[in-house]
Amino acid sequence: MGIQPQPNIQQENANLKKQVADLEASLKKTKLKIDDMSDELELLNNIVSNKSVQECLEKEADRLYMRGMQLYLADNFTEAITAWKDLLKVDPEHENAKIYIDRARRKLKGIQKLK
Numbered sequence: 001m002g003i004q005p006q007p008n009i010q011q012e013n014a015n016l017k018k019q020v021a022d023l024e025a026s027l028k029k030t031k032l033k034i035d036d037m038s039d040e041l042e043l044l045n046n047i048v049s050n051k052s053v054q055e056c057l058e059k060e061a062d063r064l065y066m067r068g069m070q071l072y073l074a075d076n077f078t079e080a081i082t083a084w085k086d087l088l089k090v091d092p093e094h095e096n097a098k099i100y101i102d103r104a105r106r107k108l109k110g111i112q113k114l115k
């Protein structure tokens with residue numbers, strides 16, 4: 001006959017197996033939470049990155065608009081139109097750029113008529 005484990009050892013084994021199973025379940029839940037947090041972090045990074053890109057685009061749009069205005073006020077209508085067209089590549093909905101392109105074109109036509 002083989003040696004029979006004592007009841008205390010059997011109980012201890014059962015307790016250890018349960019603890020291991022509980023730890024594995026807890027580890028699995030933790031890994032899922034980490035995965036969720038990683039996804040959220042990636043989303044936040046994308047938002048921050050997009051915000052930075054948007055801020056850069058807005059600054060570039062402002063710069064091009066002001067450049068166009070300086071050129072327009074200096075009666076350099078052709079260059080002003082070019083600056084505003086570049087602006088519309090950055091911000092196609094920029095209404096003031098559209099308005100001033102039209103005004104600059106009219107000024108150029110007026111100058112050409114005088115020649």
